[in-house]
Amino acid sequence: MHHPFWGVAIKGGRRIDTAETGLHRARKTMVIATALYRGSHLTAGGAVVTQHQRDRLFPWLALVAAIVATALIWFMAARHRRLVSWAVGLDVLVIGCLLPFGAYAWGGARTQESIAWVMLLGGSASAMAAVAFGARLLAVAVMLLVATHLAGYLLVEADASVTGAHLNAVVFSAVVSWVLTWYLCRQGERVDSANRRALAAEAQRARFAERVAHHNALHDTVLATLTAIARGGVDANTSMMRERCAREAAYLRRLVEQADDREQASELRAALEESVRAAEALGLRVSARYHELPAVPGEIALAMARAVTESLNNVRCHAGTGHAFLTAAGDSGRLIVTVVDRGRGFAVEGAGEEGAGGSAGAETSGGSAVRTAPARRSGIGLDRSVYARMRGVGGRAFVDSAPGEGVRVELRWPA
Amino acid sequence: MAGVITVAVVDDDRMLRDGIRSWFAGVEEVDLVACAATVDELLAGPGEPPDVVLLDLMLRDGRPVADNIRRLRAAGSRVLMISVVTDRDRIVAAITDGADGFLTKDQELSVLVEAVGEIAAGRTAHSPELAFALAYDRGPARPRLSPQEREVLVGYASGLTLKATARRAGITANTAKYYLDRVKAKYQEAGRPTYTKIDLASRVREDGWR
Numbered sequence: 001m002h003h004p005f006w007g008v009a010i011k012g013g014r015r016i017d018t019a020e021t022g023l024h025r026a027r028k029t030m031v032i033a034t035a036l037y038r039g040s041h042l043t044a045g046g047a048v049v050t051q052h053q054r055d056r057l058f059p060w061l062a063l064v065a066a067i068v069a070t071a072l073i074w075f076m077a078a079r080h081r082r083l084v085s086w087a088v089g090l091d092v093l094v095i096g097c098l099l100p101f102g103a104y105a106w107g108g109a110r111t112q113e114s115i116a117w118v119m120l121l122g123g124s125a126s127a128m129a130a131v132a133f134g135a136r137l138l139a140v141a142v143m144l145l146v147a148t149h150l151a152g153y154l155l156v157e158a159d160a161s162v163t164g165a166h167l168n169a170v171v172f173s174a175v176v177s178w179v180l181t182w183y184l185c186r187q188g189e190r191v192d193s194a195n196r197r198a199l200a201a202e203a204q205r206a207r208f209a210e211r212v213a214h215h216n217a218l219h220d221t222v223l224a225t226l227t228a229i230a231r232g233g234v235d236a237n238t239s240m241m242r243e244r245c246a247r248e249a250a251y252l253r254r255l256v257e258q259a260d261d262r263e264q265a266s267e268l269r270a271a272l273e274e275s276v277r278a279a280e281a282l283g284l285r286v287s288a289r290y291h292e293l294p295a296v297p298g299e300i301a302l303a304m305a306r307a308v309t310e311s312l313n314n315v316r317c318h319a320g321t322g323h324a325f326l327t328a329a330g331d332s333g334r335l336i337v338t339v340v341d342r343g344r345g346f347a348v349e350g351a352g353e354e355g356a357g358g359s360a361g362a363e364t365s366g367g368s369a370v371r372t373a374p375a376r377r378s379g380i381g382l383d384r385s386v387y388a389r390m391r392g393v394g395g396r397a398f399v400d401s402a403p404g405e406g407v408r409v410e411l412r413w414p415a
Numbered sequence: 416m417a418g419v420i421t422v423a424v425v426d427d428d429r430m431l432r433d434g435i436r437s438w439f440a441g442v443e444e445v446d447l448v449a450c451a452a453t454v455d456e457l458l459a460g461p462g463e464p465p466d467v468v469l470l471d472l473m474l475r476d477g478r479p480v481a482d483n484i485r486r487l488r489a490a491g492s493r494v495l496m497i498s499v500v501t502d503r504d505r506i507v508a509a510i511t512d513g514a515d516g517f518l519t520k521d522q523e524l525s526v527l528v529e530a531v532g533e534i535a536a537g538r539t540a541h542s543p544e545l546a547f548a549l550a551y552d553r554g555p556a557r558p559r560l561s562p563q564e565r566e567v568l569v570g571y572a573s574g575l576t577l578k579a580t581a582r583r584a585g586i587t588a589n590t591a592k593y594y595l596d597r598v599k600a601k602y603q604e605a606g607r608p609t610y611t612k613i614d615l616a617s618r619v620r621e622d623g624w625r
Contacts, residue, residue: 325574340574
């Protein structure tokens, strides 16, 4: 059973979860936009200081302080994938509100021209505040900036038109940046919710495909059997009928357990189930148990299932028992599948060859590699099909047996 | 073990009860003394409590499984859980609550009789399905297992015989069985936290039946 949709859904899920969402992208865009804005102000400031104020210490200190504050904001933004409000708040207070007074007091800025570059930084501070803050905090920040900048320009006795234009710029930097943030975030959220819906639809389709497959199987087996018995004229107590009932009960049982496990329906499980059903159809009783199967690529699921089919075939033909056990479990990212029987077993030859010793062993711990050999050494038909198949997809197979103790085939991926 | 083991079945499926009755009819070492649809019905019945009660894991009598197990144990019986499907969480809970084994209902008669014998002798009826449920239990209250216990548990859960499990782990079959018993004991310890003096008193009483 191959579910093309499911593969897409899993891959899609991974993409949506680990990579950035639309909201992330929106926030990142605003970080970049405000960074460019601040960058333009720093460039202007740098030009003024190097050309006209290079003899004084304070302008240099002010420039360094502005660069440090900006760097802090970017560093925090890179870590948290959004502007961090306390860093922006610090910038608004120190660079936006206090620096103009410092420039006046110690920087000798007594004219509107000499203080203008410091004032400019307030504009980019208010733009960043609009991205990082909520409405109330933003209003406080903008009012603070307007008040301090008004005071600053009054101190240097600037033209009313210059003051007005600057305060206008401070306020509208915030407004423009707030509107942009709102719009981009809304678009981002829409993209995200559309992605989520698409993902859910894919999963739904995969479930539907699986249900159809189950319905078909139920129709061909359990329903057909029950209907035949209900109609009468069939002796339900023949060994053939009992075997058939047992087989179909086993199928139903696994179906119910799958629902109970609350585990994701997976391609791997479906593929393994197919192998089990094929073996059951040939008269082998299979106790199959699954636990937290990891999501593996389709070709791995297929290779595993084929190796399982081969191993079950081997039980059917050589073990002298009608019962096999299949377990499949995820173990910290690694998939371990075992096919075990309690049949006659065989003496494993050549243990220790082909690197059989060290890495072979049980799922839980090392040091249990007693007479564990690669499948190749078994010499009972498991050779090519199981061992080479697992190797071919980057996995490994081990066969362990002793006379009278059955056979244990272990398949693992990755190796 | 001396004499015949008395067994009762509690299952709300009449067909299954009838099936088990006809199954056990041919077994000499087991005497099926009672069949009931609920634990209440069984306990209300006449006669001595049976040695072993086969209790359906998903009985629809409205009583919690833990309750049923406790009352059966209080009456002096030991409990083997049986079920059509292996609901792993419920199996683990039943073991924690004092059941001594678990089997699916599709087992062969010989497996069932052997399990009954083990439990009647005061031991645990181990089965791959029980081992699997315990090996991959992710419940918050699960006890810590030692690496050896885990290795044996996982090996046995994969379907290996006890002998093959032991050989792979490099230990004797007896030691392997001891590890499996210890896992069950750890679960039952974890399931009986002693909080109050009353609890402690009832614990002592419970221990008296062991």
